[in-house]
Structure formats: structure tokens, C-alpha cells
Amino acid sequence: MKILNGKELAEYIKQRQAGEVRALRQAHHIFPKLAIVLCNDDPVINTYIRLKKKYGAEIQIDVDVYDISQQEIAKNLQSLNADESVHGIIVQLPLIDTSETDEIVNMVSPDKDVDALGAKAQFEPATPMAIQWLLAGYNVDLQGKKVLLVGRGKLVGAPLEKILTQSGVDVIVADRDTETLSQLSKNSDVIITATGSPAIIYSDMVKQGAVVVDAGVASEDGKTVGDVAPDVYDRDDITITPTKGGVGPLTVSALFENVIRAAKRKVDQNK
DSSP: OEEOOHHHHHHHHHHHHHHHHHHHHHHHOOOOEEEEEEOOOOHHHHHHHHHHHHHHHHTTOEEEEEEOOGGGHHHHHHHHHHOTTOOEEEEOSSOSSGGGHHHHHTTSOTTTBTTOOSTTOOSOOHHHHHHHHHHHHTTOOOTTSOEEEEOOOTTTHHHHHHHHHHTTOOEEEEOTTOTTHHHHHHTOSEEEEOOOOSSOBOGGGSOTTOEEEEOOOEEETTEEEOSBOGGGGGOSSSEEOOSSSSHHHHHHHHHHHHHHHHHHHHHHHHO
16 A cells, blocks of 8 residues: 655645745745634634644744634624735634624635635635645646546535646546445546545445545544545555545645745735
8 A cells, every 4th residue: 555645745845835934034024924713612623723833833934813702703804804914814614603604704805815715715725735735746647547526515625626627637526425426436546535424435446556535524433534434444555645644734734835825925016
């Protein structure tokens, strides 16, 4: 079995990003800053926030967290949109009242929407970017391959389908309601899953020599699990993301890539 080690790749990317941030700070006196707006006290969310703060500190990007009520978010975003020192803004999902999600994410200024959740966001969403980095980093060429994308979610599946289609990749999209999922996956050279539903891809659904990228995150019995069933990891004839350290670390890197890009735009504007 060949492992697609995202953690290892993320370390290389982090070093490059640290150099870029250093240049922004020293040569241009721009101090990249990310603001995270949070209204939901949840252990999984708190872990994500900790990871982002740690990563930011390691590459010298300031990360400010605003822990407020959902009713205060609109006013808070108005202030952050207007704040010249803030380059990127994230509304940490899920909100407590999820019916307001679209309305709230669209309040983030498009040139600061580093999560790319708003309709007019000017950046590429982090997880699709991370998946592309991971495949490129291990020389997995999608051209001429049969690619199956499982999941049409707003964060990963839908934007990734758009990106792959635009780059001429032969991609078929399915979800867990697709009755022919097993047949489709058996015929695919590359399987990318992002449903957040535990164990929808089993070993007998993966052909010999296939590449499997699991970008799904779900909670089962208090543990974080992916979309791929444990029996897939018993195979020694495939290339696959590990149960931990696959797409996740690169998603954090991709998010900060967008913050750096936003800060670099300030340099261009100041010229």
C-alpha cells in the first residue's frame, strides 16, 4: 500500500509560507491576520481552532478568535470587513441556527472570504485545493483517468467537481443515494470521497491499483472517522490517504495560503 501523506507535504508548504510571510512583514510592513468568528462551543470545532492558531503562530500569521453569540455575528463581520489590518475572515461552521448559514457567510467581504463560502468569494476553497496539492505532490495525474467523486457538498464536492471539470478531467459525481455506487467505484481509477458518512466505500468496491482519497470527516462513537471502511486499509495494492494526516493537514495549509494571497493583494494595491 502506498500512503498519500498530507502531513509530510504540509511541512514543506509551511516552510515556504513562513518565508513569504517573513517577506511581507519585513519588506512591505504587512502583518497578515486571520479573524475567526465563532458562536458554537463544540469539542471538534475547538480542536480545529487550536490547529489553526498553532499553524498561524508557526508561520507568523496572527489569528484572532471572536467567540460571540450568533445574533452578534452581523455587526462583528461589518467591523472586520472594514478593518484594514484583517486580511482573512472565517465564520466557523456549523452555526447554532444553521438556517442562517448562507445569509451569514455571504456577509463576509469577498476579498477576505478565505474559506470561499460566499457566493462571490475570490479564493479557491481550502479542501479542494488541499486534494489537488496532495495528488500533485505524489504525481497522481488525473488526465485520462476515470475519476469518481462521492459527495456533492458545498464545502468540498461541489467546488471540486467544478475545478476538475474545468481542467478537463473525466469526473463522475455520486452520493450515498446513487444506486450504482458500488459499480461506479469498481470501475474508477481514482476515488475521492467527501460525504462525512462513515464507511461508504468498502474493499470490494475498489479495483486493483486504484487511488483513494478520503476527505470525509464524521464522528462515530466519539471518534473521528472518514468515508472509507477499515477493510480498505488491509489492501496492499492501492494508493490511499492515511486514517490521519491525509487531506486534513493540507486543508489548514490551503486556508493560510488564501490569507497570504489576500495579504499580497494589499502589496499590489499599495504600489
